[in-house]
Amino acid sequence: MSETPTNEKLQKVLARAGYGSRRELEEWIKSGRIKVNNQVATLGDRVSETDRIAVDGKPVQQARLKERRSRVLIYHKPIGEVCTRSDPEGRDTIFNHLPRLASGRWITIGRLDLNTSGLLLITTDGDLANRMMHPSHQVEREYAVRVLGEVTADMLKCLKEGVELDDGPAHFDVVARAGGDGANQWYHVILREGRNREVRRLWESQGVQVSRLMRVRYGAVSLPRGQRPGRWEELPDDAVNALRKSVGLAAKVTRGDKTRGGFSRKQFSGKPSSGKRSAGKKYAGGAGKAIKGRRR
Secondary structure, three states, X not given: OOOOOOOEEHHHHHHHOOOOOHHHHHHHXXXXXXEEOOEXXXXXXXXXXXXXXXXXXEEOOHHHHOXXXXXXXXXXXXXXXXXXXXXXXXXXXXXXXXXXXXXXXXEEEOOXXXXXXXXXXXXXXXXXXXXXXXXXXXXXXXXXXXXXXXXXXXXXXXXXXXXXXXXXXXXXXXXXXXXXXXXXXXXXXXXXXXXXXXXXXXHHOOOOEEEEEEEEEEOOEEOOOOOOOOOEEEOOHHHHHHXXXXXXXXXXXXXXXXXXXXXXXXXXXXXXXXXXXXXXXXXXXXXXXXXEEOXX
């Protein structure tokens, strides 16, 4: 493989081409799914534009490795859909309801379990997905949670100061009461990582059950009011580039205000949220247009 100074890590090149997140591609490399110059790739390999790359035996076209426009969808995931590309149990998957791509593939920025609904960001940009999911970037995730059982002040204090879970300590940055009657109480919580079932496990550590869980914000992007479950909206290019800049990535090429069809909606401005529920920033109307879609 080439050793020129312009070489980049293999997983970074393929992530930029939309094959997956860097973390996912590292697993592909470990499992031998990727070859460079007819040799099985290994972690740490670097490539240049003169190297020949193949994924699952299929050559990667040079045109796909060049600078590409990043796309990001806001998908309102309903309860009952899984976030894998296929499911051995035959359950419905979110990928059945996304627009088709001429090249590349959709990559989820984090996941939601079967019984969790709400905001799911999906992109063609592997670098963006990696940055937004990586714990070092401390990207906020906000959830609306309905809790069954009595919640005391001491329990809320524990949830904010931290509890020990099976996979290490965890805590909420923010826990805010959001209404409810009787045994069911609503809260909004914010945390900066995405471990498996972390929100549910934190509440369960206090002896109460989560009866409903919905993600309402990821980083600077909030679930649009009125967007129904199973529907998607595509972020305008300026909002995508703002998202890239928020995690230290440079802006990418855009196509201006052109859309391929569907409806348009003013969605993003980069203004900070004024609502009490959010401790971060969100885009909420002003610059650019969003393309809408629905389940097919």
